[in-house]
Amino acid sequence: MTPADAPPTLEALRGLHLPNQAAGAISGEVVVAILAGFAAALLVGLVRYLRVRARATVRRAALRDLAAARNLDPEARLVAQARLLRRVARTMQGEDAASAQGTAWAHRLDGLFATTFFTAGAGRVLAEGLYRRSDRPDPAVLDADLGRLIGRMRG
Secondary structure, eight states: OOTTTSOSSGGGSOOOOOOTTSSSSSOHHHHHHHHHHHHHHHHHHHHHHHHHHHHHHHHHHHHHHHHHHTTSOHHHHHHHHHHHHHHHHHHHHOHHHHTOOHHHHHHHHHHHHTSSHHHHSTTHHHHTOTTOSSOOOOHHHHHHHHHHHHHTOOO
16 A cells, blocks of 8 residues: 555544454353353252251261260160161161161161171171170170261261
8 A cells, every 4th residue: 555545534444343242241142151050050069068968967966866875774775776776777768778677777787887887796786686685785885886987977
């Protein structure tokens, strides 16, 4: 372009042309996608929080009931501990899990607490031999073991 071909004034210049939607801040679809992602993240966080809180509530209630059973005589204490385990199983896994008997019940408890305490340890008395007169473990030791298992209970 030579100086003779240049427009005489600025008004004769052509206006700037930007690509489509480049002049706006952010398009509507992008805003909707960002808001949907944010809402989904909040929903997932809320569900996780409520599940953890429910597990903690079951754990706290079970520990409180276990502590209340410490004041009972040894026979009643074992019955209270066995009932507590049934309630915990019913709450965490449903009525079918809590209705198991004998060895099946011991395996359910081991699965619930991720242990072998009820099939191979002192917890067998709570799963299989609650009304037998022999092989009774020390109630304080059983209490401590149950407290430890309930305290690290997973949902």
